[in-house]
Amino acid sequence: MTTEPETPLFAPPPLPEQERMVEAILFAATGMVTLAELAARMPHGCDPAAALRGLAERYAGRGVELRRIGEAWAFRTAPDLGFLMQAERVETRKLSRAAIETLAIIAYHQPVTRAEIEEIRGVAVSRGTLDQLLELDWIRFGRRRNTPGRPVTYLVTEAFLDHFGLESARDLPGLAELRAAGLLDSRPGPAGGVPAPGAEGGPDPGEDAPDPDQGALFDD
Amino acid sequence: MTTEPETPLFAPPPLPEQERMVEAILFAATGMVTLAELAARMPHGCDPAAALRGLAERYAGRGVELRRIGEAWAFRTAPDLGFLMQAERVETRKLSRAAIETLAIIAYHQPVTRAEIEEIRGVAVSRGTLDQLLELDWIRFGRRRNTPGRPVTYLVTEAFLDHFGLESARDLPGLAELRAAGLLDSRPGPAGGVPAPGAEGGPDPGEDAPDPDQGALFDD
């Protein structure tokens, strides 16, 4: 028996049945499931995207909602009912102010290099800050910059979007206003501008010093 | 104020709202939930039994069903859709230390021969480790080296990049960046540089020339 016949031997199940399938798969999972994964698990010829549309409608306003996170989907409880779930609450390690600000800068300026984060915060990124965010799986490495030193860049992850209930990084609160105000621009400082933060207290000053060609990094 | 007034100060929420509450509680619960537990969690004056009746009706015939076992309740995948849960039968295990180290070396030094991997790890690499990584489709064979014995080289795959959320293997952070992110606890020796693989006393010095591009990763 072939698993992927050229022309399906059987017609795909009717849409309401496909909705049931998507519902079952998403309900059974704790994490998010991508459209591709859904299609792979459902019988050949199914249209999970259409089924998801139907499901989203069905669950609108319920105690459990269908949420989109990037390219993936998941059921999540409605935010207004959080007070009922105290028993399930996970105590998360409290993030330092530095970690929170660094996370926000990465989310709003991504892809962003360490030197750029330091330029915005005006202070060296301390050890452990990026480590902590990587461990939470809220940030990841992006492409290296094509600038001297080829610094790595940082991006936020799908788990970040899931945690903060965002459909995509475009839905970050206040993004449009910040952009309109020019506060997300890559604006190079004038030469001899505000002194860049030293890598003081950093593990290896010589090596971790922010790029002196800072300005050039903001050219995209 | 008494916690259990004879006559409630506030009317309980309307039944559809109570249904939403039960729905969210059962969804998020890590086990079955009894009627008594529901009543305890919900606002005073609620009638979880009535809400459960409403919910059971709403979910009848769906991909997920409300199921009663003894005095407790839970959501369960509809029995006829069990075949979809195959992907849930997966047990996730952490890769062994030998495998993850081998994988890391291949990612950083590709294309790399088995002798070079052994030189860097300082211990022999078992056949099974490479087989496992090949089977996972995280590594593949590259060109043979033009050196005596023409050893095969290993490279990482697209599936590897995909799994680890990397744009390319070149975007892996270098040692300076690992240190800066807090992933590296020790400082480098006074010599500063990282010894090139196979630089000294390697099994086959002529053959073990590292990838010239690799230098870029370490040129802090």
Added chain:
Amino acid sequence: MTGADAERPPEPEGRDWEDTPLARADRRAAEALIVDVEGFEGPLDLLLALARTHKVDLRRIAVLPLAEQYLAFVEQARAMRIELAADYLVMAAWLAYLKSRLLLPPDPEAEGPTAEEMAAHLAYQLQRLEAMRAAAAQLMARDRLGRDIFARGLPEEVERRRTIRWDASLIDLLRAYARLRTRDEFRPWAFDRGDIHGLDEALERLRGQLAARLGWLPLDAFLPDGWRRGGPRRRSATAATFVAGLELTRQGRAELRQAEPFGLLELRGRAPE
């Protein structure tokens, strides 16, 4: 930069705090800030706090008075013998420079950015930092998974026929590599020390040498025999002897002098008092 600049009297030497009511307010603010200087994350953070105490609208911030407040703050910290990190002093030097450029008539011959451009960039940085803080606060206040929103608590797993999926996260991979690459760094040091002149040795030597003669001699003269030819041995011995010289000077057993930057370093012993 602003109209206020013109009215400002020339800066008196040894600034008197009580000359205007504004100065008094500044002083109070600066004192309050000094109390928790530890709480600031660098000069930019401090500047933002100073800006906030006077102006709500960062878009209209006047850099000159801000620079003055910052300089006053650093001055105060020094007077109270609070040790400020080098970052703060670098910023103070830069702001003093900016201030002088803002007060002087622009030099048409001068190259590079004008004082106004530099001030505008500083104002932009402050606005941007403030905006990022606000964004961070908004982000953290969202309904969050595991706190306000919950995932399925009882994921369903079908029992029969398990397939094992091997997993590893990026952080495991990076840690493994870091572990491998640093392991070697510990091992051979003890045996690699042939060309390193240790600080303890240098201290020992120098102490003896300085006790013996009291005239000024160049640092080179104190290098041990066999370490004077060029290369890493000489570098190591020079570094160790220099640090030893600094240490003995600190202890009051030696004196160190240098006529000009990069000039010859000279050292002599000092009789203990």
